[in-house]
Amino acid sequence: MDKLLAEGDARRLPDLGIALKSILGFWLLYIGLITLRALVLQYPDFWAMLGRRCFVVLAGMALTFLVYLAMRLVAKRGLAAKAGLAALLCLPVSLLFTAFNYYVFYVYAPLDAVKMEQERNAMGWSPLEMAARSILETSLSWFFLFAAWAAFYVAMSYARQLRAADRRAGALAREAQEAQLRALRYQINPHFLFNTLNSLSSLIMSQKTEVAERMLMNLSTFFRATLSADPTADVPLEEEIKLQRLYLDIEQIRFPKRLSVEVEVPDNLLLARVPILILQPIVENAVKYGVAKSRKPVTVRIQAYEEAGRLHIKVKDDGEAAPPGNGEDGGTGVGLANVCDRLTARYGAKAGCLYGADPDGGYTVHLFMPVVRE
Structure with missing residues (x-):
């Protein structure tokens, strides 16, 4: 029964292992690089910013997992269908993530370093206009991050399908060969x-x-x-x-008198x-x-x-x-x-x-x- 349930889950969530590992790897790489940059450039409020980055990264992982869940619609389709849907999904997800990131760093209890940055970039903009401008400018960068993950996931998923098809073909070929050998032997x-x-x-x-x-x-x-x-x-x-x-x-x-045998x-x-x-x-x-x-x-x-x-x-x-x-x-x-x-x-x-x-x-x-x- 447990085996049947596990097989059912695998059918409902294809390539779940690939998705989880790639999501974790991508976002850990991001937070590692951004934290290293903050250390090198000696940003103020380092530890407070690090805490917020971790919170934002968790939200990014959740949104990326939602992209994976939505891509189940084309799990059995070809590579072009998967790539097209991934590109469409990454656009709204990147806008949503950018808005959440802006809220965490610039709206909810801004830190001193963030306030100084806002003052430098204000240039007569209203807070709403400045928020919209910031979200639109940075959403493109986040789009490419989500798109990079989606491309990696689609490639790995497609490669797994090809390997599975090769294994099935190999197994069928071996079974056919064994059946032929048995038939000839008998x-x-x-x-x-x-x-x-x-x-x-x-x-x-x-x-x-x-x-x-x-x-x-x-x-x-x-x-x-x-x-x-x-x-x-x-x-x-x-x-x-x-x-x-x-x-x-x-x-x-x-x-008895006509047959003799020699073996060399x-x-x-x-x-x-x-x-x-x-x-x-x-x-x-x-x-x-x-x-x-x-x-x-x-x-x-x-x-x-x-x-x-x-x-x-x-x-x-x-x-x-x-x-x-x-x-x-x-x-x-x-x-x-x-x-x-x-x-x-x-x-x-x-x-x-x-x-x-x-x-x-x-x-x-x-x-x-x-x-x-x-």
């Missing part, structure tokens, strides 16, 4: 799951229950590790490699962070289109190295390359596109994918991204 599991369930079905139909049980346990471990992770998180490359080894262990049950990752890159399961569709494609469709033993090799501040990861199989025209990534239009989209969403132009059939047979996918170790 495209992976059904694809892999359907393939594995088909393999389990084949093993059970072949009465290979022990092998099927081992594959099921590996599958359970794999999904426990992957589904509990944040889809937008980054993980150490070492952990990503372990997940791929776990997947390949499942596939080696299907292809230097120790200094084991802690480099990568998007979780970024290699999964690539490794899956290597098995699906390199191993499953080959009649000879196939090696799936995962290699990583660092070059020019970027992490490079290659996944290569030496199976029979897919015939031209069967899809840009060896037969699938989703897996590799998913990986490239995730890298672009995560790193922008600093990351990318290269892929294609090798001249000596097989298929290679080359990922590159910034090296991040923390």
Whole structure:
């Protein structure tokens, strides 16, 4: 409830903090400068004048706050509307403040120094004429003081609105990116799951229950590790490699004599962070289109190295390359596109994918991204 009330007050009094701080700062600066001048010029009745100045400054703060309250009418309008209203408001406020200042110093119990000044400037003027002349002459100076505060307040208020708009835009962009990453990430599991369930079905139909049980346990471990992770998180490359080894262990049950695995990752890159399961569709494609469709033993090799501040990861199989025209990534239009989209969403132009059939047979996918170790 308190939070809702506070939010309601903030809507009724926009930029209240900026207004109060700027009002206090402007008027304290004024009284500090005018008091310093009085000390330097050794004005008479210093302490009595100082007391009246403080009283007048309090009135000035109140009038400035009234200007702020009146400007709430254009709180949601553009810069031109705020500046125009501020200029209009400062004119009557400066006249009112000048009249009050004149009354405090020249009408209400004038001090000796003020009386001497009045006598020097009288020049045959009546008291009313002299008051009007003094108010009109000095109101212009006060107008610029109020206008200076209003300009400062409008600028700070507008800057705060721009910062708030930037924060909202940034938050929306991050939310959109996270939503995209989650959507791309969740495209992976059904694809892999359907393939594995088909393999389990084949093993059970072949009465290979022990092998099927081992594959099921590996599958359970794999999904426990992957589904509990944040889809937008980054993980150490070492952990990503372990997940791929776990997947390949499942596939080696299907292809015990046809699939072998090699991993070449230097120790200094084991802690480099990568998007979780970024290699999964690539490794899956290597098995699906390199191993499953080959009649000879196939090696799936995962290699990583660092070059020019970027992490490079290659996944290569030496199976029979897919015939031209069967899809840009060896037969699938989703897996590799998913990986490239995730890298672009995560790193922008600093990351990318290269892929294609090798001249000596097989298929290679080359990922590159910034090296991040923390």
